[in-house]
Amino acid sequence: MDPITFNLDGEQVVITDHSPTTTALQWLRGAQRKTGTKEGCAEGDCGACTIAILDHDAHGGPSWRSINSCLVLVPMLHGRTVVTVEGLKTDGELHPVQDAMVRHMGSQCGYCTPGVVMTMFEGCYRKDLDADWKVDDQMCGTLCRCTGYRPIRDAALETKGLRPDDRFAALEFSSPVPRDLTYVAAGQRYFQPSSTAALFDVLATNEDARIVCGMTDLGLDVTKKHVAFPCLVSLEAIPELRQMTHTDGVWRIGATVPLSEVEDRVQDGLIPLARMLRYFGARQIKNRATVGGNLCTASPIGDLAPALLALGATVVVLGAEGERRVPLSEFFLEYRKTALQPGEILAAVEVPDVPAGARCATYKVSKRRELDISAVSAGLYVMVDDGTVTEARLAFGGMAATPARATSAEQAMVGQPWTHDTVEAAVACLATEFTPFSDHRGTAWYRTTVAQNLLRGFYEETHTVRQPSLAYRHTGTVLTEAGA
Numbered sequence: 001m002d003p004i005t006f007n008l009d010g011e012q013v014v015i016t017d018h019s020p021t022t023t024a025l026q027w028l029r030g031a032q033r034k035t036g037t038k039e040g041c042a043e044g045d046c047g048a049c050t051i052a053i054l055d056h057d058a059h060g061g062p063s064w065r066s067i068n069s070c071l072v073l074v075p076m077l078h079g080r081t082v083v084t085v086e087g088l089k090t091d092g093e094l095h096p097v098q099d100a101m102v103r104h105m106g107s108q109c110g111y112c113t114p115g116v117v118m119t120m121f122e123g124c125y126r127k128d129l130d131a132d133w134k135v136d137d138q139m140c141g142t143l144c145r146c147t148g149y150r151p152i153r154d155a156a157l158e159t160k161g162l163r164p165d166d167r168f169a170a171l172e173f174s175s176p177v178p179r180d181l182t183y184v185a186a187g188q189r190y191f192q193p194s195s196t197a198a199l200f201d202v203l204a205t206n207e208d209a210r211i212v213c214g215m216t217d218l219g220l221d222v223t224k225k226h227v228a229f230p231c232l233v234s235l236e237a238i239p240e241l242r243q244m245t246h247t248d249g250v251w252r253i254g255a256t257v258p259l260s261e262v263e264d265r266v267q268d269g270l271i272p273l274a275r276m277l278r279y280f281g282a283r284q285i286k287n288r289a290t291v292g293g294n295l296c297t298a299s300p301i302g303d304l305a306p307a308l309l310a311l312g313a314t315v316v317v318l319g320a321e322g323e324r325r326v327p328l329s330e331f332f333l334e335y336r337k338t339a340l341q342p343g344e345i346l347a348a349v350e351v352p353d354v355p356a357g358a359r360c361a362t363y364k365v366s367k368r369r370e371l372d373i374s375a376v377s378a379g380l381y382v383m384v385d386d387g388t389v390t391e392a393r394l395a396f397g398g399m400a401a402t403p404a405r406a407t408s409a410e411q412a413m414v415g416q417p418w419t420h421d422t423v424e425a426a427v428a429c430l431a432t433e434f435t436p437f438s439d440h441r442g443t444a445w446y447r448t449t450v451a452q453n454l455l456r457g458f459y460e461e462t463h464t465v466r467q468p469s470l471a472y473r474h475t476g477t478v479l480t481e482a483g484a
């Protein structure tokens with residue numbers, strides 16, 4: 001058995017006796033008495049618990065990433081470099097993000113402040129915060145109940161990309177690669193193998209093993225249902241699962257690549273996926289959440305499935321005997337059940353480029369724009385050749401027990417002219433294609449109507465731009481120049 005070791009605020013720590021399902025937040029506040037890091041919701045929604053770890057940027061280089069410590073287990077920090085709000089001062093001097101928060105009066109009761117500061121800390125060292133929407137995206141995972149967001153945003157704007165020549169910048173030259181770990185404590189096992197061979201050995205000898213990656217979904221079982229998983233097996237330290245390539249017109253996205261990295265890399269290449277990722281969770285969530293985790297939850301309201309179904313994605317499944325490929329349209333079998341067999345993992349997703357003549361867009365409809373769960377989401381794709389629809393993939397989330405394609409609506413389109421009448425024929429099919437449930441996010445009628453209107457909107461929206469990206473809509477509390 002190995003101890004868990006990592007660098008915390010400049011000091012090396014060793015852990016041997018905490019249950020592997022102890023969250024980093026519980027450990028920081030309990031064992032370390034680092035109570036600067038706060039707990040608000042314990043489910044990734046408020047950002048009060050934000051800390052930073054050294055991880056990869058979109059080009060594989062080391063980079064600071066803000067994460068929710070309430071959804072990270074202590075063994076997941078093994079081998080990492082971790083900074084909390086209490087490690088930011090240097091020689092008694094505030095870090096520039098703390099200083100900016102003070103000068104802009106970005107704090108009142110101060111409960112959210114450590115999380116806000118740590119979120120800004122990532123922004124301070126990012127090289128790519130070059131657009132307003134990226135600043136919104138950086139900050140949208142932190143809730144402040146009393147200050148109001150304008151002063152906070154002003155401080156974030158002042159410090160974004162500042163990259164002071166300090167010890168945190170120097171740390172960016174160290175390696176952020178997660179390391180091999182076998183950890184046992186409190187009767188629970190945690191494995192973090194660093195090769196697929198070692199992974200399948202662990203899976204063969206631990207029948208109760210549960211795969212984990214970013215923990216942004218499974219973490220809620222720990223913090224809300226108090227599940228003490230007897231055996232967790234993390235995929236994070238296996239290098240080949242963490243690779244993302246674009247070769248011969250196909251994107252291969254490794255199962256464990258964090259969504260923020262995916263989002264950064266597909267901005268200009270896979271616009272419909274980037275568009276869906278814009279309103280997926282918050283930066284802290286996307287810095288941990290993965291494509292593999294999103295698809296393997298088989299959630300009917302998972303946002304990536306409709307986008308990837310529309311894009312014609314294929315899932316690469318890996319087992320001890322080797323690899324097999326499954327079209328994503330055959331991956332979801334029933335509510336929360338996938339085509340993975342025991343002992344298999346999702347290794348990667350392959351997504352072809354959108355062909356030049358195709359129209360494709362993604363939509364997420366939720367009660368709140370940022371950091372909310374979809375009522376309905378959609379990924380819509382049509383290929384139009386000489387005015388006629390030759391191929392259609394209309395995929396929806398929130399409409400059935402699994403993410404699903406609207407096959408009868410698709411059939412109503414193929415072979416028909418790409419016209420308003422054809423779209424209305426498909427819209428009519430959508431009235432009976434699904435039998436969505438009613439819940440607090442929307443009634444069955446509402447969901448069906450939204451799905452129909454999304455299809456109509458897709459037709460209108462793709463007249464001029466075939467793969468529309470999102471126009472920037474500033475947040476309500478942003479001051480604009482007089483007359484702007």
Ligand SMILES: Cc1cc2nc3c(=O)[nH]c(=O)nc-3n(C[C@H](O)[C@H](O)[C@H](O)COP(=O)(O)OP(=O)(O)OC[C@H]3O[C@@H](n4cnc5c(N)ncnc54)[C@H](O)[C@@H]3O)c2cc1C
Pocket residue numbers: 043044045210211212213214215216217218219235255256279280281282285288289290291292293294295296297301302303304340344345346347371372373
């Ligand atoms: C605050 C918050 C906001 C969120 N917002 C969104 C949102 O906007 N849209 C959305 O769709 N989801 C959202 N989620 C849900 C979650 O973040 C995503 O589903 C995420 O992609 C899960 O990835 P993960 O790596 O964290 O999965 P984990 O939690 O590590 O795992 C999830 C499940 O998948 C299995 N698993 C993981 N990886 C693999 C693999 N490679 N092979 C086989 N099994 C695997 C695990 O055993 C587990 O059952 C949100 C969650 C939170 C807490």
Ligand code: FES
Pocket residue numbers: 038039040041042043044045046047048049050068069070071
């Ligand atoms: S405590 Fe709210 S996001 Fe972690």
Ligand code: FES
Pocket residue numbers: 106107108109110111112113143144145146147
């Ligand atoms: S300062 Fe009170 S919650 Fe933000």
